[in-house]
Amino acid sequence: MKKEITLKNEKIKYILKQSRRARRMRLAVYSGGSFVVTIPHGMGLKKAENFILQKAEWVLEKIKIMVRKEPNGIFQRRSRKEYLKLKSAAYTLAENKVKEFNKFYGFKYNRIAIRNQKTRWGSCSEKGNLNYNYKILLLPEKYADYIIVHEICHLKELNHSQKFWDLVGKTIPEHKKITKELRGL
Numbered sequence: 423m424k425k426e427i428t429l430k431n432e433k434i435k436y437i438l439k440q441s442r443r444a445r446r447m448r449l450a451v452y453s454g455g456s457f458v459v460t461i462p463h464g465m466g467l468k469k470a471e472n473f474i475l476q477k478a479e480w481v482l483e484k485i486k487i488m489v490r491k492e493p494n495g496i497f498q499r500r501s502r503k504e505y506l507k508l509k510s511a512a513y514t515l516a517e518n519k520v521k522e523f524n525k526f527y528g529f530k531y532n533r534i535a536i537r538n539q540k541t542r543w544g545s546c547s548e549k550g551n552l553n554y555n556y557k558i559l560l561l562p563e564k565y566a567d568y569i570i571v572h573e574i575c576h577l578k579e580l581n582h583s584q585k586f587w588d589l590v591g592k593t594i595p596e597h598k599k600i601t602k603e604l605r606g607l
């Protein structure tokens with residue numbers, strides 16, 4: 423269950439898990455900064471929240487450390503199971519967005535595919551195939567838009583020349599800022 427709690431004015435997202443085997447509450451922060459709270463079956467949310475509040479300092483410190491450990495958290499912490507679950511929704515998103523942005527560009531493409539890659543958001547092949555990482559579904563929309571457009575523009579310019587970036591800039595004027603932010607996710 424996805425939850426959110428405010429710790430020292432910071433909104434922190436966490437996953438709440440109920441476990442029949444857990445005798446006590448458990449807090450864990452994983453690389454990339456994802457925060458998981460396990461509670462014994464039948465324990466109320468209020469009690470869980472109070473416990474997290476008591477440990478606020480520890481939680482915030484730990485998240486800071488774990489995020490730093492793995493700046494590419496969003497790439498690493500996902501599983502194959504999640505990929506299979508989200509693949510078709512990611513395809514629909516990519517297909518709709520390619521259609522939308524390609525109304526402007528009007529480039530010819532072959533097909534769209536969704537992939538589960540650890541280090542790339544997308545790619546474009548010489549044959550005109552557009553490949554996107556399923557995790558575009560998990561990104562804020564402005565990042566997904568940029569990734570979609572980036573690969574569309576490779577249909578015309580299969581490089582990162584000034585011409586290429588000018589094409590990208592026609593629909594995503596703030597692409598420089600977005601690229602930088604994406605690296606920090």
Ligand SMILES: [Zn+2]
Nearest residue numbers: 572576581582
């Ligand atoms: Zn590129």
